Amino acid sequence: MADPGASPAVLSLDGAGIAFHGRRLWEGVDLDLSAGEFLAVLGPNGAGKSTLLKVLLGLQRLSWGEVRVAGRPVRRGSSTVGYIPQQHAMPAETPLRARDLVALGLDGHRYGFRLRPRAQRREVDRLLEQVGATEYAEMPVGLLSGGEQQRLRAAQALASDPAVLLCDEPLHSLDLHHQQAITDLIQRQATERGSAVVFVTHEINPVIEHVDRVLYLARGQHRIGPTREVMRSEVLSELYGAPIDVIEHRGRLVVMSHHLEGHHCAPGHGGTGDAAHGPEAQARAPEDPRAGVGPHVHDDDHEPHGHASSRHVGREQAPEGRRMGAPR
Numbered sequence: 001m002a003d004p005g006a007s008p009a010v011l012s013l014d015g016a017g018i019a020f021h022g023r024r025l026w027e028g029v030d031l032d033l034s035a036g037e038f039l040a041v042l043g044p045n046g047a048g049k050s051t052l053l054k055v056l057l058g059l060q061r062l063s064w065g066e067v068r069v070a071g072r073p074v075r076r077g078s079s080t081v082g083y084i085p086q087q088h089a090m091p092a093e094t095p096l097r098a099r100d101l102v103a104l105g106l107d108g109h110r111y112g113f114r115l116r117p118r119a120q121r122r123e124v125d126r127l128l129e130q131v132g133a134t135e136y137a138e139m140p141v142g143l144l145s146g147g148e149q150q151r152l153r154a155a156q157a158l159a160s161d162p163a164v165l166l167c168d169e170p171l172h173s174l175d176l177h178h179q180q181a182i183t184d185l186i187q188r189q190a191t192e193r194g195s196a197v198v199f200v201t202h203e204i205n206p207v208i209e210h211v212d213r214v215l216y217l218a219r220g221q222h223r224i225g226p227t228r229e230v231m232r233s234e235v236l237s238e239l240y241g242a243p244i245d246v247i248e249h250r251g252r253l254v255v256m257s258h259h260l261e262g263h264h265c266a267p268g269h270g271g272t273g274d275a276a277h278g279p280e281a282q283a284r285a286p287e288d289p290r291a292g293v294g295p296h297v298h299d300d301d302h303e304p305h306g307h308a309s310s311r312h313v314g315r316e317q318a319p320e321g322r323r324m325g326a327p328r
C-alpha cells in the first residue's frame, strides 16, 4: 500500500503559476506526485494543460513558484522525463524507419553505457512488440497512419524508462483496441517501473480506472484530488462559473452543460450535453523538438531555472491506498 509520506516526490510543483501577457493560465499549484502515481490533467481548450507539460519538459519557465523532477530543477532533455506528444502527422518523406524512431529513445543510460547494436536491436524489438508495431518495424514512418505513428511515439517515450512520463492526449486518433493497448502500457510503466504519469486528456473515461488523482484547470483556477472528489457537479460548476452536471453511469462520468466549450466529454463520447466539444477539439502540440520524430535527447546536467515560490496553498499529496510502482 502506498505511503506517500515515506517516499520523496518524483515530481513537485510548489506555488507554481504561469501567465502570458498578463493573462494568468494557472497559479498557486502545489503538487507532490509519487512514483507510480497516475495524474489526469483536464480542462477546457486554452486552460494551460499543454503549457503545464512544457513546464515539466523544461521548455517553458514558470512565472511563479518552483518545479522539481526527481528532486532537481527540471531541465530540457533530461533522461528522467519521457514524453508522448499530441498526435500530428509526420511528413511522408521523413527519412526514418519505424524502428529508427523507437531507437532514438534509447541512449543506453539504463545500462550505464550505450547499447551494442545487437542488444539495441533486441530492445527496440521488445518495445515495438509492446505497442503492437512489429509488423511495420521496417516501414518509413511517414507512410504510416496517424495511429501507427502514435504507437511508435509511445514506444520511444518508454524506451528511456523515465521517472516521469508525460502524455499529451496520447490516445487521440487511436482506435478502441489500441487505446486500450497504449493505456495498459502506460499503466504498466507506472505500476511495474514506478513512473509517475501526467496524462493530459479531454476525456477521462478511457483512463478512469487508472487515475489516482485529477488536476482540473479552468479559468485561471484549479482543483486537485481523487477523481470523484474533483469530477463533481459542485466543483466543476464553481470552476466554470456556470451550472455543470456530472453524472456517473456504469462507472463512466458524463459531464453535461449548455455552456461548455472545448470540454472533455462530448455527446458522442458518452455525454448528452449539447455544447461540449470532445477530443476532436485539439490544440497545438508543444513547440518541443522532440514532438515530431525528435530524438529523446538525454542530458542530465541540471541547472536551476525555477522562481522562488510566491504562494503556498496547502500541498497536495497522494491519497492513501493508491497503487504504487516498484521502487526505482
Ligand SMILES: Nc1ncnc2c1ncn2[C@@H]1O[C@H](COP(=O)(O)OP(=O)(O)OP(=O)(O)O)[C@@H](O)[C@H]1O
Pocket: 020, 021, 025, 043, 044, 045, 046, 047, 048, 049, 050, 051, 052, 262, 281, 282, 283, 284
Ligand atoms: N509562449 C506563449 N506565449 C503566449 N501565449 C501562450 C504561449 N504558450 C501558450 N500560450 C497561450 O496559453 C493558452 C493555453 O495554451 P495551452 O496550449 O496550454 O492550452 P490547453 O489547455 O493545452 O488547450 P487545448 O485543450 O486546446 O489543447 C492559450 O491561449 C495559448 O495561446
